[in-house]
Each structure stands twice: as C-alpha cells, then as structure tokens.
Amino acid sequence: MTNFKDKANLIWEVADLLRGDYKQSDYGKVILPMTVLRRLDCVLTPNKQKVLDYLPKVEKFSDSAKDLTLNKIAGANFHNRSQFDFAKLVAAPNHIAANLRNHINGYSASAREIIEYFNFDDQIERMDDPKADILFQVVKKFAEIDLSDMDTMHMGYVFEDLIRRFAEQSNETAGEHFTPREVIKLMVNVLFNADNQALTQPGIVKTLYDPACGTGGMLSIGEQHLKDFNPNAKLEVFGQEINPESYAICKSDMLIKGQNPANIKFGNTFTIDGLRDEKFDYMLSNPPFGVDWKKAQKIITDEHANLGYAGRFGAGLPRINDGSLLFLQHMIAKMKPREDGGSRIGIVFNGSPLFTGQAGNGESNIRQWIIENDWLEAIIALPDQLFYNTGISTYIWILNNHKIPERKGKIQLINATGGKDEEQVKAGKRDNNRFWEKMPRSLGNKRKQIPENGDSKGIGFITKLYGDFTENEFVKILPNEFFGYWRVTVEQPEKDNNGNIIKGRDGKPKADSSLRDYENIPFLQKTRDGKLIPQSIKEYFEREVKPHLPEAWIDDSKTKTGYEINFTKYFYEFKPLRSLAEIKADILALEQSSLELEKQVLE
Incomplete structure (x- = not known):
C-alpha cells in the first residue's frame, strides 16, 4: 500500500501548474474536483467497458432504473457512461475541454451533482483559455497519478490532507469551512469516551450527524476514530451544509470513502431540514460563531410560535445576530429517546451562549430548558488563538440525555485554557503546557495547537480529566441548580x-x-x-x-x-496585590537603569 502522504504530495505538486494563473487560495478550486474525478475514474476502470457494453440494453429504462442497473455492473454506487476516461482524454489534447465535459456528464446523478456544486465548468473554461492554456497539462498530470491502489479509507486520508493544506493556504477563509483537526479529535474522544465498552461489540452500527458539516471533517474523524477503536463497527454519517463548495467537498469525501453521499444534504439547516425525521446516536458541530439568522427569521419564528416544543425552537429564540443556540436546539430535536439509548452531542461555541441574555429572555430560557432537563453534561474551555479566523476563546459543550448515575444532576466544567499566572509558570509552580503548545508558525489567527500524543498533556489529558470525573485545579463539578x-x-x-x-x-x-x-x-x-x-x-x-x-x-x-x-x-484565582516595598524597589531599579544608560550616552 502506497503511503497516503506520498499520494497527497504527488497531487499537491500539480498545483505548481496553476502558479501565475491562479492565486494560492484558489488552487483548491481545481485540485480538489480533479482529485475526485481521477479517483472515480480509477475506481471504475476495471468494469468501465462492461458498463459501456451494457448501455444499449438499458436505453429504454427510466433514469433511476438506468443508474441502479449500471451501478451494479460498475461495482460501485456510481458509474460513468461516457466513452472518455483519463487515458482517452490525454490521447486527444486538441479537444480536451469538450471531452472532459463529456466525461463529467457521463457520471450517474449522485456523482455528477457533486462536480456541479464545485462549479468546475468555470475552471475548465478558465484553464482552457488561450491566456492560460493549462487544462491539458493539468489533466495529463492527474492521468499519471494512479489512485487505484488506495482503499477507501486511505483515499479519504489523501483528500482530507489536501483539504487541510488548501485551508491553511487560505488563512483568511479557512475558518469558514475548516475546524482544526486536533479540536475535532478532542471532541470525538470525549463524545465516544463514555460509550467505549458498548462500541466494542462486533458489527455495531451507530449514526453521526453534523448540521453545519462544512467539508466533513467532523464526520470523517468520527468515522476514523470508531474504525480505529473497532474495525468491525460501522458509523453511518449524515450532514447538511449551506456553502456549495464545502458541500461538494464533503459529499466527495463521502463518495470516495464508500459512505452514502445521499446522507449529505445541501441548504440552510434552519429553513430546510434535509433530514427532518432522522434521529442520531451522536452529533458534532462547529457552527459559525455569531451567525446572523435574519434571512431565516420568518420560518424560525413561525416554527417557534406554531409548533412550540413539538418543533425545534420551542425553548426560545436568541438574539437575531447570534444563532448559535438555534443550532443546538436543532440538534437536541434530533436526539434519540432515552429508552432507545439516548444521544450525545458535542458542539463548539464562543463565550456568548454561556451567559448572554437576561432572565426571561431567549438565551437564558434555552439554557434553563437544557439544564433543567439535565442534558448538559460538561463544558470544556479551550485555549484562545486555536482557530484560523478568530483568536477568541472557545468552549465545547457536551450534552447527553442518558447520563450515567454519577453524572445525573451535575455539570462538569473543565478549564483547558492553560496556566494564567506567568510568574508561577516561570517559577515552575504551574505547567502552562498541559493543554496547548505554540505552533512553529501562525496560520491566520491560529497560533496555538493542542498536542495529540500521550495522556499527560493535550487531547489525552483533557479526555482523561473528563473521564475521571473528579474535581481538581482544572475541574469543577457543580449541581444543575x-x-x-x-x-x-x-x-x-x-x-x-x-x-x-x-x-x-x-x-x-x-x-x-x-x-x-x-x-x-x-x-x-x-x-x-x-x-x-x-x-x-x-x-x-x-x-x-x-x-x-x-x-x-x-x-x-x-x-x-x-x-x-x-x-x-x-476558576478565578485571587492574586494578592504586590506590596508597596516591591513596587518601590522596582521603581528604584528602573531609575538606576535609566541613570546608567544616560551616563553611557553622555560619555
């Protein structure tokens, strides 16, 4: 098996062809859909001719019947009925744009829809323009990269690696659709922590949902975690995304990994719930901080007024300029009943949902509803400067409607921000690096990262604090009241x-x-x-x-x-004020230093 990093490096090198004609932040608009096309082409190659030979027999079938029949012959949940594959595309350089479009149009509906959401036709036109004239070179380079020797999981790793690289190249927009991987891994660890024993059962099937799934990072890492823990387990993933390109990337990732891409829905979660009747075992999300919900206001307020608790927003409506708690209410509505095993939720917020809103107002009413129903299990305060597009502090909320007995009626608070008192850190009295470390170079506003190795710091240490459920300097356990x-x-x-x-x-x-x-x-x-x-x-x-x-x-x-x-x-720690004697000594030392510096200048 070729190392997936090597494959990712080969694909990354294709971006060199785009230099000068594309900004670095736009490389992904070409490389990601081309990676999808090349992977699909490689998967279909063994049975491509069989599909072409069978085409006349399904000519009078309906579109859906055609797709089902040809998918079966292709041996996948998609097929391509175009005469062109990558080899034939490269063999006809003078007609590369028309033939590539023909190849794309030959895909079955589920695969073709993904490419359409990439708006890749615009890139074909741009690369085929005589000013650039790089389309053939890009296709030829991809044709030389064999992706047939990758299993679905490793191909998923390649795709995720590319997504990460392009997100880091585009610091100004990375935060819109990309959550730092260490944050997702921490959330997944904590979310699955309490269910570790149940998840070891052979053949177990669980579901995971993200209502603002972006490029699908949370879904992918959730699936990877469960596979690593129990290779015989299956995690079916579901999501919805409002950004067309992010939706296309996520759906591509699902298709490449053998997940059902139909489980990923497009659109505004608040206005069109693409998975209305579904309930899920686990839910993870990093919704946009402070998202304005004015465009969806009528639909949301109508649902709140007309359906109450039978709808998604019965507990209350937050301020119009911050829909964070709308996402959480939406997820709570998709929790399985307690008698069916219940559900667990992990969601990232900024500080606002913790305290915004006075008694009797929307945010406070939502918090009251959650806490009085005993659903809030834990909140983890993360270090600042952890995300690409903001340096603010963030918090992971963990909800569970089927708490174990010792957690009932209680909320666990974990302060994973690191040491506050720099003097104590320097004196060795406090370890400031139990939770985070500085990055070698900043990526936008991201200057810190949570280490992933070992149980003594980073992800392992925070997960242990959560699992131990014991009060210490980093943990407080308080009754709901x-x-x-x-x-x-x-x-x-x-x-x-x-x-x-x-x-x-x-x-x-x-x-x-x-x-x-x-x-x-x-x-x-x-x-x-x-x-x-x-x-x-x-x-x-x-x-x-x-x-x-x-x-x-x-x-x-x-x-x-x-x-x-x-x-x-x-978690406030009182720090005694410095004595007048200490302050006076510092002032005198500063004056003496100034006098010596002045003396050196005059001499």
Whole structure:
C-alpha cells in the first residue's frame, strides 16, 4: 500500500501548474474536483467497458432504473457512461475541454451533482483559455497519478490532507469551512469516551450527524476514530451544509470513502431540514460563531410560535445576530429517546451562549430548558488563538440525555485554557503546557495547537480529566441548580417633600420608579465550609438587602428565573496585590537603569 502522504504530495505538486494563473487560495478550486474525478475514474476502470457494453440494453429504462442497473455492473454506487476516461482524454489534447465535459456528464446523478456544486465548468473554461492554456497539462498530470491502489479509507486520508493544506493556504477563509483537526479529535474522544465498552461489540452500527458539516471533517474523524477503536463497527454519517463548495467537498469525501453521499444534504439547516425525521446516536458541530439568522427569521419564528416544543425552537429564540443556540436546539430535536439509548452531542461555541441574555429572555430560557432537563453534561474551555479566523476563546459543550448515575444532576466544567499566572509558570509552580503548545508558525489567527500524543498533556489529558470525573485545579463539578437564579425587582417607597411615604388607594406604599433596582439571587448559597445549600428569595433579601434598605420590598409579580454559566468566575484565582516595598524597589531599579544608560550616552 502506497503511503497516503506520498499520494497527497504527488497531487499537491500539480498545483505548481496553476502558479501565475491562479492565486494560492484558489488552487483548491481545481485540485480538489480533479482529485475526485481521477479517483472515480480509477475506481471504475476495471468494469468501465462492461458498463459501456451494457448501455444499449438499458436505453429504454427510466433514469433511476438506468443508474441502479449500471451501478451494479460498475461495482460501485456510481458509474460513468461516457466513452472518455483519463487515458482517452490525454490521447486527444486538441479537444480536451469538450471531452472532459463529456466525461463529467457521463457520471450517474449522485456523482455528477457533486462536480456541479464545485462549479468546475468555470475552471475548465478558465484553464482552457488561450491566456492560460493549462487544462491539458493539468489533466495529463492527474492521468499519471494512479489512485487505484488506495482503499477507501486511505483515499479519504489523501483528500482530507489536501483539504487541510488548501485551508491553511487560505488563512483568511479557512475558518469558514475548516475546524482544526486536533479540536475535532478532542471532541470525538470525549463524545465516544463514555460509550467505549458498548462500541466494542462486533458489527455495531451507530449514526453521526453534523448540521453545519462544512467539508466533513467532523464526520470523517468520527468515522476514523470508531474504525480505529473497532474495525468491525460501522458509523453511518449524515450532514447538511449551506456553502456549495464545502458541500461538494464533503459529499466527495463521502463518495470516495464508500459512505452514502445521499446522507449529505445541501441548504440552510434552519429553513430546510434535509433530514427532518432522522434521529442520531451522536452529533458534532462547529457552527459559525455569531451567525446572523435574519434571512431565516420568518420560518424560525413561525416554527417557534406554531409548533412550540413539538418543533425545534420551542425553548426560545436568541438574539437575531447570534444563532448559535438555534443550532443546538436543532440538534437536541434530533436526539434519540432515552429508552432507545439516548444521544450525545458535542458542539463548539464562543463565550456568548454561556451567559448572554437576561432572565426571561431567549438565551437564558434555552439554557434553563437544557439544564433543567439535565442534558448538559460538561463544558470544556479551550485555549484562545486555536482557530484560523478568530483568536477568541472557545468552549465545547457536551450534552447527553442518558447520563450515567454519577453524572445525573451535575455539570462538569473543565478549564483547558492553560496556566494564567506567568510568574508561577516561570517559577515552575504551574505547567502552562498541559493543554496547548505554540505552533512553529501562525496560520491566520491560529497560533496555538493542542498536542495529540500521550495522556499527560493535550487531547489525552483533557479526555482523561473528563473521564475521571473528579474535581481538581482544572475541574469543577457543580449541581444543575448552581447555575440558576431569580431576577427580582426591588422597589422603594415614594416620599413627599417631608419625607413621608406616599401610599396608594390600597394603603400600600407607592413605588418610586427612580429608585427601582434589580437583584440576581442564586438558587444556592455557599456556606462558610464551602458547601452549597438551597436558599429562598426571602432569606437572601432579609440577609443581603434589608440591612441596607429597610423600607424596600420585592415586587413578586416581576420575578423571573434565569440561568447563566460564568465560566471564568468559577476558576478565578485571587492574586494578592504586590506590596508597596516591591513596587518601590522596582521603581528604584528602573531609575538606576535609566541613570546608567544616560551616563553611557553622555560619555
């Protein structure tokens, strides 16, 4: 078996032909669809003539019957009925554009659709233009690369390697359709961690879904992980993608690996659910951060209003400029019932879904629904500068509607951001590299990576923290109620010029709106010995408010329930202020250094 890296290098070298006529960031528009075409051509070569010979016999068949019959003869879930293969294309250099189009049009519907979403016809025209005149050279170079000796999985590796390279070449757009592989591997590890024993069963079949699948990285790595763990297991993958090129790449990858490309749907997940009636064992996603859902607003708000919890968005609607929690609600709607084994979800968010939205508002209501149903299992805070198109901090949410007993009613928080106190790091008191390491060179905003080797750091260490489910300096395990609070309205009486309280007709004090205030009262309070115990609104009010505002009262009709996850606050470490003596010593040392420098200049 030829090493897949060698094959990827051979294909990568074809990009040299594009230099000068294409920007580096556009190389993938040619190389990726050409790789697909060459791979399909190699797979079909053994039975290509049989398909051509059988064509007259299916002439009167319907299109679908034709495809099914010829696919069977081709020995694959696709076929090509064109007279041209790569060998014949190269044999006729003067008609390369017309013949290549004929070759593409000869594919069965599922394969042809993929090439159409690449908009590859535009590239054929561009390369065939006399100014470039490189189309024949590119086809000839690909014809010299034999991809018939690769099994489907290794060919998938080749394709993924090319996707990664082109994404890194195009730093400014990589984040739109490419999640760093180490982040996906971490998510897959954690998602499958609790089910390791069940996944060892021979012949087991599971399903994995990504509603914003991009180029299919999460689906591919999920499949690879399960195969490595249990070669006899099967993971059927499903996804939906709104970007045409990313959709084409993902569907190509599925076709090349022998997955069913019909499981990958095109379109906006919010407006057209391409897998409406499906439920899945596992779900993974990295939806766009802060995505605006204004274009889909009517359909989403109508579903929310008309279907409620029978639809996907019953719990609430977030702000119009951030649809992150819409993706999560959509995924929750596709969880299998608990009695059927339940489902597990892993999704990447920025910090906004943790705390945005006051009590009674969309985001808070969604968090309340998730936490009170005991679906939120863990949140992992990742290092910043990990993604290609943003340097912000990110978080992996893990949801499970079938928690094991020890996790019920609890949420695990894992702080995998690394050491915060640089002085402690330098002193050797804290290891800043348990979670990440600096990259040799930056790729856009990506300056850090999570190491993949061993259990003492990186992916292995974070996965172990999750699996151990034990509190330590990186892990906190808190009851669901810890994240809930009441938002109460505190009123004070209106007074006349003499300081007397003004009362209404009911004899009760009238509220002075200018003195109105609000308090967030946690469901739980911490005792002196660090225990968390329930508290009531009345207890808190008597203890914290009344001593300072003895005439105040709470308007119970305005009390709302809210939930938020203030992740950074829970891991905050108090750092004592430096003493005046230390500060003075530093100032004197700086002054002395300045005097010596001035003396050297004057001399």
